Each structure stands twice: as C-alpha cells, then as structure tokens.
Amino acid sequence: MIQRLFTIGALILSSFLAQAQIGIVQVKPVGSRTWGYAGIDGKMIIPAEYDKTYPFSSNGLAITYNTKDRQHHFIDAKNKVLNTxxxxFKIKEVFGFGVKGFQDELIPVQVGSKWGYMNTFGKMAVPAVYDDANDFDGGFAAVKKGAQFLVIDTKGAETAIASPALDVRDFSEGLAPIRATDKKFGFINTKGEMVIPAQFESVGYFVNGIAWAKTFDKKVGYIDKTGKWIIEAQFDVGKEFDAKSGLALVRTGDQWFYVNAKGTPLKVTDTESWGNFSEGLAEGKKGVLKGFYDTKGVWVIQPQFEDVRDFHNGYAAAKLNGKWGLIDKTGKWKMEPQFEQIKDVVLIKK
Known part of the structure; x- marks a missing residue:
C-alpha cells in the first residue's frame, strides 16, 4: 500500500513539474531579418523584433540584442525587459558554444573593461573586478584578476589557483581544464588544486565521470577523474560522451564509429554521416536526406529531412521544403515547418 501511494505521488509530482514548464524556441520568420520566440506549437510568444536572440535559461530569462542601441537586454517570457x-554591459559569446545564459542564477557580464556577475534580479551579485570570467557550474566559476586565476563561489568568495596557468576553462562535474604555462592541459578541482597533472595536448569536459584527452602524439582516449586511462589513447578524433546513451563519437583514419565507457565499438554502416548522440538519438544521412538512429544503429526516424539539429528536451529542429519546424522522437511534426531559421527547444518555468 505504501509503495502504491509512493508511486501515485511520484506520478502526480511528475505531472505537476511537466505542467509547470513550457517549451520555447528562437525563431526567424520567413523573409524577416530579425528573431523572436515561439512555442512548440509554432505560435509566436515574443515578436520577431530582435537582431540577436539567445536561449532562455530555465529561470525564464533570455538575452537579446538590437543594433539600434548596441546593447544587450534581459527579457522574460512576456517580453518584459529586466531593469539592471x-x-x-556586454555578454561573452564563445565561438562554437554560444551563450549559456544564467547558470546557478548568475551570468558573467562585462562592465567597462572588467567582468563580474549579474543575478536574475538585475543586480551585480559579484562586482565587476575581473579581467575575465567563466560561466558558473555547480556553484563555482574560474575568473582571472591580473595574471592570477581564481576560483569563486556564487557569493564571490575567492580561492587562488596555485599553479601558474595560461587559461582555465569552465567547471564540469567539479573539475575544470587548466592550461599550464608549458601549454599542457590538466584539471583543477573547486579548491583550485591540480588533481590531474598537466600532461595532455588538449582535453574535453567531464560527462558521467569521463573526459576525452589528447596526447602529444595526436591520439585521443578517455580518462576518469583520477586521470587514469579508461580507454587508451588510440583515436584520431574523440568527442564527449552523451550522458543518456553513454556513447561517444570517435574516428580512426577515415572511419567514424561510437564507443561506450568500456571501449566497446558500435559501428553504424547504414549512414553516410555520423552525428553525436543527444537524448539517445544520433543524426545520420542517406543521400541528401537526414534522419535519426538509436544506440543500436537502427533508424527510428527515417532520412526524410533536408537538415536537422540535435534533440533537446524531447524535440529536434528539422527542415523540409526550405522551412524549419520541430519533430518529436517518433519523427512526427509538433511544429509544422514554417520558419526560415530555428534553434533548440528549452524548457522554462510558466
């Protein structure tokens, strides 16, 4: 009886959480030069009136930019501008990674020539006193003051990183890549301590306790949080593991395939291109059309689209007849193709 009540309670909670969130996506209407936001059904939530838009954070705030005033702004889902x-101020857009938005309720902003962190109320929670600042993850971020790198918490408390460095990157699962003065990469913890010595040519981020690392003979393998090889360096290219599927995309010579955490290969031969797994599915291609296959290499969404993006929060952007819409994991249209451009679905609080 207790188990039954617990199950019913869990279902009610799950239903409540699902109802407490809505999906929202950046869209550019056909013929428009500006961006706005739409719901999963394709109806506009915020008019296409911004030169640049960025994804909403889960707390319900997004960054926008207009060239008219050359200024970034934060807006909510009702298009109300947050007073700051x-x-x-300026925000940091890392090439290839975009802007994460608010992490741990904070976002790095540049005021004048210095960086600090603004909270979701528009207040400077951490003063702009740094020469560089990374995104928060798990309550910690790496910053630079002068020539010194530091780790700070969400209250701005500083911990010096003892090892001299050229660069320190974002934290992931409590560890951050650090590039030493000899240009070798290792990892520090949130106390600023070097826990994996700088010995690699380059490294990735930890996902499920595993990160890729590249040796100086140009081979990629995978290490655990102690720096021990769990898959020996043997690949020419290696991507990060997907948290859900437990698979990473690798390449040896001209052959692409996937490996799990034990190094067991999964070779998908019925495709002409190989994408990273995202939410259990990976993008593939036959001829000029794209679709998605699962962790067994079986097509679950047959190649039928002109282009696709990875799945995010249960939906993927797909292009047909020159227009973009959204599909679910069965390949069914949830938003009919109608936009010139579209980004990924995020979930925000109602």
Missing part, C-alpha cells in the same frame, strides 16, 4: 543595476 548596470545599464550598459
């Missing part, structure tokens, strides 16, 4: 303590 600092009226003039």
């Amino acid at each position: 303590e600092e009226p003039k």
Whole structure:
C-alpha cells in the first residue's frame, strides 16, 4: 500500500513539474531579418523584433540584442525587459558554444573593461573586478584578476589557483581544464588544486565521470577523474560522451564509429554521416536526406529531412521544403515547418 501511494505521488509530482514548464524556441520568420520566440506549437510568444536572440535559461530569462542601441537586454517570457543595476554591459559569446545564459542564477557580464556577475534580479551579485570570467557550474566559476586565476563561489568568495596557468576553462562535474604555462592541459578541482597533472595536448569536459584527452602524439582516449586511462589513447578524433546513451563519437583514419565507457565499438554502416548522440538519438544521412538512429544503429526516424539539429528536451529542429519546424522522437511534426531559421527547444518555468 505504501509503495502504491509512493508511486501515485511520484506520478502526480511528475505531472505537476511537466505542467509547470513550457517549451520555447528562437525563431526567424520567413523573409524577416530579425528573431523572436515561439512555442512548440509554432505560435509566436515574443515578436520577431530582435537582431540577436539567445536561449532562455530555465529561470525564464533570455538575452537579446538590437543594433539600434548596441546593447544587450534581459527579457522574460512576456517580453518584459529586466531593469539592471548596470545599464550598459556586454555578454561573452564563445565561438562554437554560444551563450549559456544564467547558470546557478548568475551570468558573467562585462562592465567597462572588467567582468563580474549579474543575478536574475538585475543586480551585480559579484562586482565587476575581473579581467575575465567563466560561466558558473555547480556553484563555482574560474575568473582571472591580473595574471592570477581564481576560483569563486556564487557569493564571490575567492580561492587562488596555485599553479601558474595560461587559461582555465569552465567547471564540469567539479573539475575544470587548466592550461599550464608549458601549454599542457590538466584539471583543477573547486579548491583550485591540480588533481590531474598537466600532461595532455588538449582535453574535453567531464560527462558521467569521463573526459576525452589528447596526447602529444595526436591520439585521443578517455580518462576518469583520477586521470587514469579508461580507454587508451588510440583515436584520431574523440568527442564527449552523451550522458543518456553513454556513447561517444570517435574516428580512426577515415572511419567514424561510437564507443561506450568500456571501449566497446558500435559501428553504424547504414549512414553516410555520423552525428553525436543527444537524448539517445544520433543524426545520420542517406543521400541528401537526414534522419535519426538509436544506440543500436537502427533508424527510428527515417532520412526524410533536408537538415536537422540535435534533440533537446524531447524535440529536434528539422527542415523540409526550405522551412524549419520541430519533430518529436517518433519523427512526427509538433511544429509544422514554417520558419526560415530555428534553434533548440528549452524548457522554462510558466
């Protein structure tokens, strides 16, 4: 009886959480030069009036930019602009990674020539005193003050990183890549301690306790959080593991395939291109059309689209007849193709 009540309670909670969130996506209407936001059904939530838009954070705030005033703004899902303590600020957009938005309720902003962190109320929770600042993850971020790298928490408390460095990157699962003065990469923990010595040419981020690392003979393998090889360096290219599928895309010579955490290969031969797994599915291609296959290499969404993006929060952007819409994991249209461009679905609080 207790188990039954627990199960019913869990279902009710799950239903409540699902109802407490809505899906929202950046869209560019056909013939428009500007961006806005739409719901999963394709109906516009925020008019296409911004030169640049960025994904909403889970807390319900997004960054927008207009060239008219050359200023970034934060808006909510009703298009209301957040009043900020600092009226003039810039955000950091990392090439290839975009902007994460608010992480741990904070986002790095540049005020003048210095960086600090603004909270979701528009206040400077951490003063702009740094020469560089990374995104928060798990309550910690790496910053640079002068020539010194530091780790800070969400209250701005600083811990010096003892090892001299050229660069320190974002934290992931409590560890951050660090590039030493000899240009070798290792990892530090949130106390600023070097826990994996700098010995690699380059490294990735930890996912499920595993990160790729590249040796100086140009081979990629995978290490655990102690720096021990769990898959010996043997690949020419290696991507990060997908948290759900437990698979990573690798390449040896001209052959692409996947490996699990034990190094067991999965070779998908019925495709002409290989994408990273995202939410259990990977993008593939036959001829000029794209679709998705599962962790067994079986097509679950047959190649039928002109282009696709990875799955995010249960939906993937797909292009047909020159227009973009959204499909679910069965390949069914949830948003009919109607936009010139589209980004990924995020979930925000109602």
